[in-house]
Amino acid sequence: MKVTRFTTYRVAPRWLFLKVETDAGITGWGEPVIEGRARTVEAAVHELAEYVVGRDPAQINDIWQTLYRGGFYRGGPVLMSAIAGIDQALWDIKGKALGVPVYELLGGRVRDRMRTYRWVGGDRPAELVAAIGEQLEAGFDTFKFNGSEELAMLAGPRAVDAVVARVVAVREAFGERVDFGIDFHGRVSAPMARVLLRELEPFRPLFVEEPVLPEQAEHYRRLADSTSIPLAAGERMYSRFDFKRVLAEGGLALLQPDPSHAGGITECHKIAAMAEAHDVAFAPHCPLGPIALAACLQLDFVAYNAVLQEHSIGIHYNQGADLLDYVVNREDFRIDGGCIAALPRPGLGVEIDEASVIAASRDAPDWRNPVWRHADGSVAEW
Ligand SMILES: [Mg+2]
Numbered sequence: 611m612k613v614t615r616f617t618t619y620r621v622a623p624r625w626l627f628l629k630v631e632t633d634a635g636i637t638g639w640g641e642p643v644i645e646g647r648a649r650t651v652e653a654a655v656h657e658l659a660e661y662v663v664g665r666d667p668a669q670i671n672d673i674w675q676t677l678y679r680g681g682f683y684r685g686g687p688v689l690m691s692a693i694a695g696i697d698q699a700l701w702d703i704k705g706k707a708l709g710v711p712v713y714e715l716l717g718g719r720v721r722d723r724m725r726t727y728r729w730v731g732g733d734r735p736a737e738l739v740a741a742i743g744e745q746l747e748a749g750f751d752t753f754k755f756n757g758s759e760e761l762a763m764l765a766g767p768r769a770v771d772a773v774v775a776r777v778v779a780v781r782e783a784f785g786e787r788v789d790f791g792i793d794f795h796g797r798v799s800a801p802m803a804r805v806l807l808r809e810l811e812p813f814r815p816l817f818v819e820e821p822v823l824p825e826q827a828e829h830y831r832r833l834a835d836s837t838s839i840p841l842a843a844g845e846r847m848y849s850r851f852d853f854k855r856v857l858a859e860g861g862l863a864l865l866q867p868d869p870s871h872a873g874g875i876t877e878c879h880k881i882a883a884m885a886e887a888h889d890v891a892f893a894p895h896c897p898l899g900p901i902a903l904a905a906c907l908q909l910d911f912v913a914y915n916a917v918l919q920e921h922s923i924g925i926h927y928n929q930g931a932d933l934l935d936y937v938v939n940r941e942d943f944r945i946d947g948g949c950i951a952a953l954p955r956p957g958l959g960v961e962i963d964e965a966s967v968i969a970a971s972r973d974a975p976d977w978r979n980p981v982w983r984h985a986d987g988s989v990a991e992w
Contacts, residue, residue: 639699642698687846697873701958723946723951752816755792763801808836843864848871853884882909937961
């Protein structure tokens with residue numbers, strides 16, 4: 611079998627799908643994207659296609675190494691997301707060719723069902739209690755919300771109390787019936803993270819995510835030493851080589867690599883194993899589309915330390931399309947009691963409705979994250 615063609619589709623809300631065709635008639639799909647820079651990653655995917663077209667798609671490890679090491683400059687969000695989507699599509703082809711889901715190719719399942727969590731509250735967290743109440747009735751009991759809006763590098767008690775008040779409201783409304791992670795989203799400086807973690811500790815969040823930006827990763831260990839709240843990060847780290855530094859330094863309890871940003875299934879499978887060796891849990895980042903989620907689930911069912919799966923159903927980013935709009939086998943993605951079963955179909959387990967993808971790609975929006983500013987006019991982290 612040989613790879614014959616790459617086709618990319620940019621679609622709402624902010625996704626990029628890659629179709630890889632072969633001369634055997636088997637087609638694989640991947641989702642190589644950086645949210646807000648879809649065209650940049652699309653260009654990288656097509657540039658890398660020349661290393662893959664004409665190759666046997668079964669040689670995933672060699673193709674991966676060629677894409678990574680074959681370029682003198684490597685790593686980073688754009689190249690590793692491009693490799694990620696290509697890698698996913700190759701696994702999809704291999705599974706379909708052999709008639710088994712990818713988790714069978716990776717040694718078989720370690721669990722029967724995977725726990726998921728649901729986003730609530732949007733970019734500017736408000737109305738959390740109402741949103742959680744609704745989802746609790748729908749069977750979800752695990753949530754994530756943003757901890758704050760923009761926050762100054764040094765802020766006083768009014769700003770701190772606003773963050774804490776939301777968490778207090780959730781605990782007061784639901785007690786221990788719900789679990790929740792709090793995403794600081796890189797909006798919080800190291801000094802303020804120290805203050806907030808101490809204030810939030812009594813309300814026992816499952817984790818605090820990106821307590822500071824990954825550029826400030828040396829603070830993870832110091833912050834972890836100051837709190838009992840498990841700390842999470844990883845959506846803005848792109849390879850084993852990025853993760854080895856934070857694992858060696860210590861401080862993170864939960865790694866969140868994104869199989870659409872960090873080199874795909876091949877690389878994230880290795881990152882999960884590195885985390886397991888450090889007694890660190892694994893929770894793939896996935897605010898993206900259905901191919902990305904399918905890739906995450908393939909890993910969740912083989913990684914012993916996988917604890918939670920993010921998904922984008924109802925997420926605030928999904929304007930114009932939701933997670934399953936381009937999917938034929940929607941029933942396979944059913945979430946029961948907050949858990950999802952292993953996808954039964956061969957390959958990644960997602961059947962893409964190509965006609966609807968083509969139609970949606972004709973007038974796809976160019977999504978951008980908002981650029982926020984502090985009250986003094988300076989740029990704020992979003
Ligand atoms: Mg996050």
